[in-house]
Amino acid sequence: MKKILQIGNALVAIISGGLVLLGYLLPELLGGLRQLLVQWAVILAAFALLLGILNLVAVHWKRITSPKSGVKAVYSSVLLLFMLLTIVLTGIAGPASDWGVWLVDTFLVPVEISLLAVLAIVLVYAATRLLSRRFHWSSLLFLVTVVIVLLGTVPLFVFGEVQVLVNLRQWVASTPAVAGARGLLLGVALGTLAAGIRILMGVDRPYGD
């Protein structure tokens, strides 16, 4: 029975994936079927979000009830409290209501801005650490390019915009950076294609047995 279920799951995934893929390449023939399958998948995704939220609650509830958690239990309590508050407020008044907007503007936006500020510091620190970790010509080139792009993007104190730096930044952004990015993206595209083909061949089965 288990074997039949495994083969059935794989067949459903392979046939659905194949039809959706062919729907992109043969839209007149399979475009409608592709849209239908994608719509079903979107409905399933909504249920997956619900499962994900339940998972989040389970993880933090486990932390609260664990005696070893210490201060982490407090953080998890705050998270669950605000999750409940958000569900109640947006459930009653709607996500676009004044209460919903207040929740986002008062809590989510400031916290995310603070994290972005921390991220800026982290990136500067990481850049300075790079040379001590991997002292190599490529690391040096990376840092020099970062400095040139930064100096060419923002007006300098006292000097204002330095035209040479602005031109250099433009050249870096439009020539070597584009060439490198295209090369990387081609590699990523081929990698994505390979991952997709493994799913279509039924070799990789992340959907379980």
Next chain:
Amino acid sequence: MNLVIDNLDRILGLLLLALALGLSVFFLVRDRRSGISALRSMREIPAYFRFRRAVGLAVEAGKRLHISLGRGGIFEKPGGAAFVGLTMLDRCARAASISDRPPVATSGESITAVLSQDTLRRVYTSLGAERRYAPTNGRLSGITPLAYAAGAMPDLHDEQVSACILAGHFGAEVGLLVEAGERAHSLTVAGSDSLPAQAVLYAAAQEPLIGEEVFAGGAYLGAGPAHTGSLRMQDVLRWVVIGLITAGAILKLTGVWP
């Protein structure tokens, strides 16, 4: 003729797909028949070499492995990277199945989180260790980029993680995750399909995976001939693409192609 020119992109797409599928099957069959590990003929990627060692050390020391799968959904282009992350999760869970602390996977997208739980369950079931499976080890950390990073950071920092692998779709917020790994003194191997994340990882991660290196994870972590075969397929297709670009440039320069 006009019909062919109008549908050139679709025809090329179909041809590329057929070629990729054919090459994958060819290399898979060839590697299975030869029975020799195809990994021997591949270049060493230091990040995977160090990670394989770190997995063994983590099991010995009773430490945890952390796998971050990013926030790419399977409905979008980043899905490919998420699938590779799931393969790595499978390999890590198998390697650390005897460890006191099972691996933890975090993701920023609900379907990927469900798939990570399914992957862990499947691994433990196949090893006859169903009781070791805990659904809370496949976690949805948050559904916005920064919420995901903020949710995954404590897992990296507080759960005695000795090695973490970040494989999936990330943005610049991956810098926060890598820093959390650094502060926990754990080995951080990280790769992404996104260019901004790759730039951040190049500077911040101990072992960055650049370009398509992240997609080679399955092959380098021993996921089998299908993965090494698809890696060879990528190599062949890369030369095909280089040939096409060069031919296109020559045709354009000579004025043959309008």
